[in-house]
Amino acid sequence: MAEPESTVINTNVKQKDPSKALVIAVTTRAIFNLEKEHKLYLEKGKEEYTRHQQANQDKPLPPGTAFAFIQAVQYVNKKMLESNPAENDLFDILVLSNNSPESGARIINSAKHYGLEISKFCFVSDEDSTQYLKSHGVKLFLSADRTDVCNALQRGVSAALIFQQEVQAPSTPLRVVFDGDAVLFSDETDQIFQEHGLEGAVRYEQAMEAVPMGEGPLKTFAMHLGKMRRKFSQEKSPIRTYLVTARSGRDMGIRAIKTLREWGLAIDEAFFMDGAPKGPILAQIQPHIFFDDGLHNIQGAQNVGVPSAWVPSCY
Numbered sequence: 001m002a003e004p005e006s007t008v009i010n011t012n013v014k015q016k017d018p019s020k021a022l023v024i025a026v027t028t029r030a031i032f033n034l035e036k037e038h039k040l041y042l043e044k045g046k047e048e049y050t051r052h053q054q055a056n057q058d059k060p061l062p063p064g065t066a067f068a069f070i071q072a073v074q075y076v077n078k079k080m081l082e083s084n085p086a087e088n089d090l091f092d093i094l095v096l097s098n099n100s101p102e103s104g105a106r107i108i109n110s111a112k113h114y115g116l117e118i119s120k121f122c123f124v125s126d127e128d129s130t131q132y133l134k135s136h137g138v139k140l141f142l143s144a145d146r147t148d149v150c151n152a153l154q155r156g157v158s159a160a161l162i163f164q165q166e167v168q169a170p171s172t173p174l175r176v177v178f179d180g181d182a183v184l185f186s187d188e189t190d191q192i193f194q195e196h197g198l199e200g201a202v203r204y205e206q207a208m209e210a211v212p213m214g215e216g217p218l219k220t221f222a223m224h225l226g227k228m229r230r231k232f233s234q235e236k237s238p239i240r241t242y243l244v245t246a247r248s249g250r251d252m253g254i255r256a257i258k259t260l261r262e263w264g265l266a267i268d269e270a271f272f273m274d275g276a277p278k279g280p281i282l283a284q285i286q287p288h289i290f291f292d293d294g295l296h297n298i299q300g301a302q303n304v305g306v307p308s309a310w311v312p313s314c315y
Contacts, residue, residue, distance in 0.1 A: 006101045008108065008121040015119055018137035021092035022224045024073065025133055028097045028107050029144035030162040031070060031116075032061035053103035060113040061106065065162045065307050066142050067114075069288040072174040074117050079238040080231070089228055094120040094136060096129050096143075133157045140221040142309060150314035158221035160291055160309035163298065167307045173238040175287040176225065180245035180256055182293040183311050184222055186214030189252070202251045209255050212262040217311055218291055219263075226265045240268045242285055246294075248274035282306045 009015065016023075028034055041049040073091040080087045095111070097104055101123045111118045124132060130151040133141055141152040141159040152159035178184045193201040222241070229239045243260070247253055249272030260267055271281050279300035282290055290301050293311045301308040 006123040008101065008104075008123070010119055010121070012112075013117045013119045016090055016092035017088050018092065020088040021090050021137070022139050022221075022228065023092045023094065023137045024140045024142070025094050025096045025136065025138045026066050026070065026141075027143040027145065027148065028095060028099065029064065029164070030066040030142040031064050031095065032067070032107070032110055033064045033164060034061060035164050050100065050103040053099070053106045057106040057109055059106070061110040063114070065165055065167060066289070068167060068170060068307060069174075070116060072170075072172055072288045075172045076174050076228070076238045077117070080228070083231065089231070093118045094122060094138075096122050096124060096132070096141075098125070098129060099123055100125070130155060130157070139224050146312060149312060153217050153314050158218045160218070160311045162309055163302065165302050165307070166305065168305050170286040170288055173240055175240045175242070175285060177242040177244050177282065177285060177287040177290040178218060178222060179292040179294070179297065179311075180243055180247060181216070182313065183216050183218050183291050184243065185216045185256070185259060187216070187293075187313070188214055205252045205255050209258070212259040213255065223263065223265060229266060234268070241266075242287065243267045243270040244278050244281060244285075244290075245270075245272060246275050247272050279304045
């Protein structure tokens with residue numbers, strides 16, 4: 001596997017062992033608000049964009065949607081190291097950028113300004129930067145580009161699409177909310193629902209109750225998160241995880257719970273919404289990130305100021 005064109009190691013941050021760490025790759029537009037700059041790039045081209053970034057390299061970029069999530073991840077690392085100074089099972093953040101290193105100086109300076117512990121900045125000139133994810137051991141990829149996200153998912157990397165939005169920075173601990181079908185679990189029941197309606201889906205679930213569901217696109221990330229979560233008691237954990245699913249608890253909740261148990265994945269709280277809007281419960285949880293495959297649920301989350309990441313179907 002070829003290396004990215006240019007990787008800048010952040011010597012101010014302790015480098016993690018990628019075979020043990022939970023490596024998260026974020027694009028610059030996921031972590032910072034670069035909408036104005038992206039518009040300039042689309043309208044005026046790369047040279048004008050590069051000139052603008054160089055001229056403003058000491059002006060910090062405003063935080064983007066994934067910013068608070070990255071800050072909360074740093075809090076978890078701090079608590080992990082307080083608990084065990086030799087801990088290797090940490091979050092490791094790298095930034096993947098299609099900028100050149102020259103125009104990328106503003107990205108590095110912005111991260112430094114906010115005290116973000118980003119271990120590597122990878123400046124990639126290739127059209128498909130996701131080819132480098134596996135060589136870095138990436139377990140989660142967050143991007144503002146759907147093609148990138150689909151490429152990552154097709155490479156077997158947990159990935160989601162970030163939409164730029166105004167978000168309030170929630171307090172710690174790190175709170176992560178997962179949807180069930182087509183996110184944590186496979187989309188098998190969704191497909192039955194599309195073909196045979198709710199009654200058909202309920203019948204299918206009841207018949208398959210003892211059979212664990214297939215794994216969804218974010219299972220790998222969730223399992224690693226769960227492994228870190230188990231190092232603490234529930235009361236002292238710096239990580240809280242939630243399942244917020246459209247399933248009904250009465251007819252379709254048992255198989256979901258049995259699947260999580262079979263996987264050994266502990267979830268702090270599970271909400272079976274029975275098709276009700278998810279926005280109100282998300283507003284109460286105030287997660288740092290919410291993963292869902294339904295755009296209407298993402299919209300509902302955005303309406304209550306919750307940072308959201310869409311897991312698209314990439315067939």
